[in-house]
Amino acid sequence: MAYAIEVEGLVKVYRGGVRAVDGVSFSVEAQEIFGFLGPNGAGKSTTIKCVVGLLKPTAGTIRVQGVDVHHDPGVVKRTIGYAAQETAVDDRLTGWENLYLQGRFYHLPRAEIRRRGEEVLKLFGLWERRGDLAETYSGGMLKRLDIACALIHRPKILFLDEPTLGLDVQTRKIIWEYIERLREEHAMTIFLTTHYMEEADALSDRVAIIDRGRIVALDTPGALKAGIGGDLITVRFAAEDGELEGVLSAVRALPGVREVKEGEDGIHRIVVEQHGDRLIPEIVAVATRHGVGIASVRLKRPTLDDVYLHYTGREIREAEGTREEIFKSRRMQRRARR
Ligand SMILES: Nc1ncnc2c1ncn2[C@@H]1O[C@H](COP(=O)(O)OP(=O)(O)OP(=O)(O)O)[C@@H](O)[C@H]1O
Ligand SMILES: [Mg+2]
16 A cells, blocks of 8 residues: 655755755655654754655655655645645635635635535634634634645645644644544544644654654654653762762663663763662662762653653753744744735
């Protein structure tokens, strides 16, 4: 069976030399929700734009429903829906007018637009507000309208670039529910990009972690987390670096300890197979034997954050910048108004 999306060796070098995507390969199965997770500038939007046929790749092949995007862009465009990172909604039009225009772009008959328009607006909880100007919509409503517009021609595959960027947690959860319904009720394949760990974790069947144009890990959220160990113990020793070597090698030798890594922040991350709670007293005992104190110790189940840190050596949160994001989404909305 053909995959819904197949990308092989995708490279995109922008004019000026920025290598935004550097050899990315992945396949998405029909009706899968596939998440592309990475920090600002990782190459998520560039990848999505290549896959939907808006950017010409420097190298690599892309097939959507078995059709080569490069050879047959028209067929691919009719099969997919795409909601860009910057919403395409026109603020000076009503919700209904936005949707209607989009339907006309696809040359749908008027009666068909009316039928499908009602369906998607109801699906996205916007039916009551369809006659209001989009400039009176909240950020979450605008994003929902934008996704609704991408659905008017009933695509089989939906591409969502940062579907919840800059939205609050409640609004984000509402959008997640809509995305899940699209898959359940309309049998859609969904490819989404995000730099929210929680989003990738909650929504995706599989997640590709992308960093500096490359996929550094790809699996189900559960397998990614299990892959770095059952539990993670973080320890801050009350000692100078030079005094720690004996302790660290003794900790590494403890049964069940898989790996000990020192972060840039001076905190040691101890990856253990299982039962981190039982290992903590042993780690404390080892430190005590070496005359080293412990300033703090924490135990946690791995999150995708830890997976990201494991593969890239950096926290994704550093790149997140909530304030910057909000400014960015405001700017994008202003731009959409013009
Ligand atoms: N049109 C362009 N011309 C030149 N460089 C670009 C262009 N668009 C993006 N880039 C660069 O390519 C890299 C990847 O950008 P891209 O927008 O794909 O990242 P992203 O993962 O979507 O980031 P974000 O989370 O901020 O949306 C960045 O270094 C960016 O500056
Ligand atoms: Mg982007």
